[in-house]
Amino acid sequence: MMISQKMNAKLSDQVAAEFYASHKYLAMSCAFDRMGLRILAQRFLKQADEERGHALKIVGFLRDVGGAVTLEAVDKPRADYGSVEEVVQAALDSELDITRRINELVTQAEGEKDYATRSFLQWFVDEQVEEVSTMTDLLNLVQLAGPNVLQVEAALRHQMLAAKD
């Protein structure tokens, strides 16, 4: 095995954290569906897929370095959201938590002079910058719109159409 037992265990924990993030985004997507907010629901469903992809990326790395993949149970995500802002704030908190975890993994890899894991983790460092920024923008948009939640849907629809061009 190319990585330490400790690094292997910490990466396995991160697999669980990414699956949990995916589960949370799916629950948030369902909450938006219940509120009749289809664009937000779609956007968060896509994010749930991306988080699953992150978990699989780490599984792939563990395989490549001859590590052991241990899957943990995924906790039940929160579902009792009362407003759009609550959901988006919870998503931002989750991204900040994942960022903290990724930074801890980097510290561990650097401490062990494990350059393979350090290099692998850079993609996650960059991804978290993008995700925290995107979720912060969305929270700002939601707060600006206040009770006019449909303005958020309209702005997101506009962004999605612009991204397709």
Ligand code: OFO
């Ligand atoms: Fe897995 O990227 Fe955000 O949380």
